Amino acid sequence: xxxxxxxxxxxxxxxxxxxxxxxxxxxxxxxxxxxxxxxxxxxxxxxxxxxxxxxxxxxxxxxxxxxxxxxxxxxxxxxxxxxxxxxxxxxxxxxxxxxxxxxxxxxxxxxxxxxxxxxxxxxxxxxxxxxxxxxxxxxxxxxxxxxxxxxxxxxxxxxxxxxxxxxxxxxxxxxxxxxxxxxxxxxxxxxxxxxxxxxxxxxxxxxxxxxxxxxxxxxxxxxxxxxxxxxxxxxxxxxxxxxxxxxxxxxxxxxxxxxxxxxxxxxxxxxxxxxxxxxxxxxxxxxxxxxxxxxxxxxxxxxxxxxxxxxxxxxxxxxxxxxxxxxxxxxxxxxxxxxxxxxxxxxxxxxxxxxxxxxxxxxxxxxxxxxxxxxxxxxxxxxxxxxxxxxxxxxxxxxxxxxxxxxxxxxxxxxxxxxxxxxxxxxxxxxxxxxxxxxxxxxxxxxx
Numbered sequence: 001x002x003x004x005x006x007x008x009x010x011x012x013x014x015x016x017x018x019x020x021x022x023x024x025x026x027x028x029x030x031x032x033x034x035x036x037x038x039x040x041x042x043x044x045x046x047x048x049x050x051x052x053x054x055x056x057x058x059x060x061x062x063x064x065x066x067x068x069x070x071x072x073x074x075x076x077x078x079x080x081x082x083x084x085x086x087x088x089x090x091x092x093x094x095x096x097x098x099x100x101x102x103x104x105x106x107x108x109x110x111x112x113x114x115x116x117x118x119x120x121x122x123x124x125x126x127x128x129x130x131x132x133x134x135x136x137x138x139x140x141x142x143x144x145x146x147x148x149x150x151x152x153x154x155x156x157x158x159x160x161x162x163x164x165x166x167x168x169x170x171x172x173x174x175x176x177x178x179x180x181x182x183x184x185x186x187x188x189x190x191x192x193x194x195x196x197x198x199x200x201x202x203x204x205x206x207x208x209x210x211x212x213x214x215x216x217x218x219x220x221x222x223x224x225x226x227x228x229x230x231x232x233x234x235x236x237x238x239x240x241x242x243x244x245x246x247x248x249x250x251x252x253x254x255x256x257x258x259x260x261x262x263x264x265x266x267x268x269x270x271x272x273x274x275x276x277x278x279x280x281x282x283x284x285x286x287x288x289x290x291x292x293x294x295x296x297x298x299x300x301x302x303x304x305x306x307x308x309x310x311x312x313x314x315x316x317x318x319x320x321x322x323x324x325x326x327x328x329x330x331x332x333x334x335x336x337x338x339x340x341x342x343x344x345x346x347x348x349x350x351x352x353x354x355x356x357x358x359x360x361x362x363x364x365x366x367x368x369x370x371x372x373x374x375x376x377x378x379x380x381x382x383x384x385x386x387x388x389x390x391x392x393x394x395x396x397x398x399x400x401x402x403x404x405x406x407x408x409x410x411x412x413x414x415x416x417x418x419x420x421x422x423x424x425x426x427x428x429x430x431x432x433x434x435x436x437x438x439x440x441x442x443x444x445x446x447x448x
Contacts, residue, residue, distance in 0.1 A: 012048065014120045015282060016041035018299065022285035025292045040281045046274030047304050053267030057260045058344040060247045061234060066341065068237035071329070076343045076382040076400030078125045084397070089131040092141070096148035097127035103153025108294045111434045115164075116294065117156035119179040119302045122401075126181055127152055129389075129399055129408055136390040137415030137423060147420070150427050151411065157434070159183040159403050160300040163357070166190040170309055170360045179300030181403035182350040185374040189354035192373050193366025202363040204312040204355070223315055224265035230319075231257040268314070271304045278305070303353045310356045316364070317355015317371035322347045324375020332383070340383050342375070346400035350378055374402075381405025388412025 019040040023033040062075070086093060101123065108114050117123060130148040139147055160177035163186045168174050178186070232254065235243060240253040248256035282299055307314050325342025332339045351371045358370025382398045385408045389398070399408065414422040 012041050012044035015044050015118050015278070015299075015301070018116075018118060019282055019285035021293075026285075036281045036285050040278055040285065043274050043277035043281065046277060047271055047302065048274075050267045050270030050272075050274055051304065053263055053270060054348065055345050057263035057267060058348060060243075060256075060260055061231060062341075062344045063247060064231075064234045064238040064243065065344070067239075067242050068234050071339065071341060074338060074382070074386070075341045075397050076346055076378065077397050078122075078346075078400050078404070080397040081399055082125050082128045085128050085132055089128060089135065092131040092135070092144060092148070093124070093128045095145045096131055096152055097124055099145065099149035100127055100130075100152030100156065103149050104156040105294065107153050107157045107431075107434065108297050111157070112437055113157040113161050113434055114294065114297045115157050115160040115177050115179075115300045116297050117160065117179045117300045119181075119300070122179065122181045122302075123152070123156065125399070126155060126404065126407070129404055130411070132389055133408055133411050133415065134423070136388065137411070137420055139420050139423075143420065147423055147427065150431070151407075151423075154427065154430055154434070155181070155403065155407055156300075160298070162187050163190070164298075166357045166360060167306075170306060170357065175298065176305065177298040177300040178303065178306065178353075180303040180349075180353070180401070181407075182303075182353070182374075182378070182401035183403055184406050185350055185377045185402035186353055186357050188377060189366075189370030189374050190357040190361050192370040193358035193360065193362030196362030196365040196369065199363040199365050200361065202365075203310070204316055204359045204364050204367050205310055207312060207364070220265055220269050223268055223311075224262055226315055226319075227261035227264045228258060231261045268307070268311075272308050272311070274304070276308065303349055306353055306356050310359050310367075313355040313359040313367045314352040315355075316367050317351045317353065317358070317374075318348045319351075320368045320371035321351025321354060321375035321378070324351075324372040325379050328376050328379030332379075338383060338386065340379050340398075342379065343400055346378055347375060350374055350401055377402050378405075381409070384409055385412075388416070 016037050020033065020037045023036050028036070101117075104115075104117055108116050127148065130151050131144070134144040134148045134151075156179075159181055160179055160183065162183040163178050164174075166187065167176070167178055169190075180186075235253050235257040238253075243253035243256060244250055278301070282301070322342055322344070325340075325347055329339060329342060351374055354371040354374035355367040359367035362370070378400060381402055382400060382405060385405045386398055388408055389412075399405065411423055411426075414426055
């Protein structure tokens with residue numbers, strides 16, 4: 001069972017397999033099949049390596065922030081909450097994940113939602129949350145796996161669909177979808193950005209720097225400088241005693257902060273290189289899947305695929321989302337509720353993407369406002385989600401991204417009111433609605 005979880009949760013293996021199948025279906029030359037499969041596999045490993053560098057550099061920042069401002073509370077972190085839940089729900093999680101992926105393919109084949117979700121680790125996290133919620137709702141083992149798998153398949157198809165209009169606007173085509181379970185936050189950011197549509201031409205990527213500051217146009221340089229400033233400010237508040245005793249192993253606290261900021265910029269650079277490598281291979285390879293197995297299917301890939309479109313918006317989105325998290329924290333302190341601390345990792349990945357979509361629809365102002373709202377969303381949704389997770393809701397961590405909150409609240413609320421029956425009925429209704437074909441009004445039709 002552990003082997004199954006390991007295989008299914010590795011996006012590099014999943015996407016490489018999809019590329020292999022697509023190239024085989026197209027009857028490409030053996031050399032092209034080998035090249036396309038390996039480059040896709042390696043490209044995703046490069047993305048994962050970059051993400052790992054980012055998370056490693058951000059972890060000390062979160063601890064320094066808590067120490068600097070003396071705040072304790074619940075930290076939203078998917079990896080942490082899943083690690084806790086797998087001790088009890090590991091088998092059900094693996095089975096829901098496996099059959100949920102099959103359900104996703106079937107939904108893509110027989111409905112208008114032609115999205116195949118390929119972000120393996122997010123699929124694992126969602127399967128785990130559904131296993132918990134279905135157990136709390138009162139499902140027995142087999143019905144739990146069936147209901148959880150169908151729910152997962154639905155979410156894997158709907159999440160990319162929610163944000164696809166903004167993906168089309170961002171990329172200029174309909175070839176690739178976004179497979180990251182924070183689509184609700186991204187779509188909201190896109191809509192918020194449209195409030196500033198008159199400023200759309202003022203993109204974050206067209207920021208006019210004075211001639212003497214022209215080097216800031218290089219995203220690697222600007223990201224490094226910005227993170228150095230941010231790290232130094234928090235480090236000064238946290239103090240050298242804490243950092244050198246608890247985090248740096250005795251290295252000077254400012255030197256440690258400088259290295260972590262540099263690692264952050266390096267991680268972004270690595271991610272962007274991996275994204276370019278993967279997109280160059282996976283989109284052509286996926287045409288085989290689309291043509292033969294699931295007509296018009298789109299691969300839904302992990303969130304870093306959009307970072308190359310607006311590197312400046314990535315950084316702006318992170319900061320604005322983090323500020324939204326701090327404002328939300330202040331509100332929670334004021335009303336006396338459980339406090340959700342702004343998790344640096346979720347605010348970076350979801351805030352960065354929200355910033356990109358906000359910039360696409362509303363330029364600089366849209367990027368700032370959209371990602372700020374995203375920061376509020378990923379702060380309050382985890383707070384609302386905690387009560388429906390049973391005993392797991394009392395842990396010091398919880399699920400972080402928006403779609404986990406929306407999905408968990410939906411199924412958890414149904415369970416509270418009418419138990420398993422309400423969940424089963426809702427799944428049937430959703431599948432029926434998804435299966436209803438809608439006629440597309442194309443330009444050609446209108447011309448006739």
